[in-house]
Amino acid sequence: MTNVATKFVRRPTGRRTGASTPSGWWALAFIAPATIGLVVLYLWPFLSTLIKSFQDVPAFGPATFVGIENYTTLIGDGDFWKAFGNSALYTAIILLGIPLAIALAALIEQVGRGRSIYRVLFFLPVVTLPVAIGMVWRFIYNGDFGLLNYVLSWFGVDGQFWVADPRFTIFAFGVVGIWMGLGINLIILGAGLQAIPKALYEASALDGAGRVRQFFHITVPLLSPSIFFVTILNVIAALQMFDLIFIMLRGVNNTALADSKTIVYLFYEKAFVQFHQGYGAAIAIVLLIVIMIATALQFRLQRSWVFYG
């Protein structure tokens, strides 16, 4: 009887991997362009960076293996810790932009006609060249004839040198960073808002819930997966901030630069200005680890606050 059963049930004679069949090979050929791109543009540079981080790499010419020297130097390097602190502060400020984005997304959702006009307006900075943004904000922040100080003077507030005084630079960048990222955040959160069933609002209204109560008890919990997603993206982008400081402080002999460097700026300076590519690579690897830890931490924490219907 058992023989009968085996007759009708086709069993694989061996472990078959996808690639060993003709169609499997074709599949490989078709994914090859994407895979090769991934390997050449991401995996190879990553491995090469990892290797360089254990080497002393001059501007040109052969590299020498130095073990973990780059990393031990890094730990004792005051400039690195200062840059680390600046990046952390900047990231914290950027996160303050998320509640703002939630509130704005909810307000735009309330708008009947012309909703897309608001979306476009908020999205414009996202598609503007960072160089142009940097130039415009440099003017706005200028201590002597900047727009911001002019407006503050209406209220009798003394202006500051927002991007020339190391006490304020990171905060100044933070404001620009929030403004630049708002468009993307609004699109993601807006999509999340539209997925919330309208019936919930109607039902709660019948039960006597006001707008504010609805916002905190329906909107925010049901939006939490989108908020979580936006937070992950923002933290990663903020830890990689480079363009603003490059455009607003470098190249103009700004004396606030020394105290305003971020991790990626320090990486750029070590690798491309001072010709220490190995040390630069070590900074990049440490940044990667920091981003991985920050992201893992958020995934751990989300269990307690993200509500998946």
Add this chain to the structure above:
Amino acid sequence: MKRNWIAATAMVAAATLLTACSGGSSSGASDEKVTLTYANWSEDQTPAMQQIATEFEKANPNITIKVQTLPWTEYWSTLQVGAAGGTAPDAFWMLADHFREYAKGGQLLDLSDTVKSNKIDMSVYPKAVSDSYTYEGKSFALPKDFDTNGIWYNKALFDAAGVKYPDDTWGWQDVQDAAKKLTDPAKGVWGIAAPIDSQGGFYNTILQAGGSIINPDGTASDFASPAGVAGLKFWTDLQAAGSSPTLKQLSDTEAVSMFENQKVAMYFSGAYWALRLYKNPELKDKVDVAPLPQGVKRATVTSGIGNAGYAGSKHPEELKKFLAFLGGTKAAEIQAATGTVLPAYKGTQKPWLDAMPEFHLQVFIDAIDYSVPLPVAGNASEWQGLAAQYLAPAWDGKKPVQDAAKEYQDAVDQVLAKK
């Protein structure tokens, strides 16, 4: 299935072949069409560079020159990555402080033979400039231009304050006194711009005080010596007297912009601003230039751009021809006649003077006699970046100049000590 695998590999191989062919080498025959790229970082100078390229193409119809302009902020990183990756421009501008790394790394085309075979007389260039492009006895770049420093000043502001214009009799105290008199807080006008500027600023005053910036064998700096401190104090005194916008103001608005906006009456800087100031209709009749003041002695740092070639170029012979042309009289004359910069080639500077007759530009040429090369020992781009960080407290009056100078000197010496 084996056939399929072969088909897939063949596809990839074919693709690689295609790219290999398109990048094929083509040096050799001299009548072959060849394109060379020539990179610079200055919008202002691009028209003159284009004109030089066109002139060269006329004499060498088989060679096409493509002039590329990169923004200053990207120039060096692009060049470095390009050189390491084999895609650098064929010819490009070089600066003395970056030169050593490139020459040491074997990235530059050796021009010693070109100099010999074209009978180029190196003594036509200011020695301070041509020396800075020599590495281990070989020439790797021909000087394009040079700059010395002078006092750019605004005659209208001097007239308004009733102060005599600067001239070659001025000493340090004259600058301090004039700057004080010219400053008018009510009008938002300052006597001078005193940023933390090495090339246009404190290097010159340290030399004028009898100091040396970096010692001759490039092993130690000289900022904390009596002369070094005196040279730095020249600037901190101007800050302390309120005769200059503060460091913060000068960080927000560059010194040259302050000068262009007629907010400062004096600005110590190089010949390279001449054309920009001359082209500004607001300033053309108000601005002039005088020699730097004398300290213990006369001195100015000098440096210049060099035209270098990429060692990895596919057309080294054509490139050498082009570089020799760039170092010759014709290229120098075009630069001079367009008022672009002060050409390095001796005897070609007159058209530059004549292009802007209202400015007393002879000052910059006379300064060659007492000029000192810009110090570029060791990893220059690393220690040069330290100035603002260590000197800012002295400029802001938060730390005695002597202390800041000592810390600055130690930091620079630490970089110099690294081979």
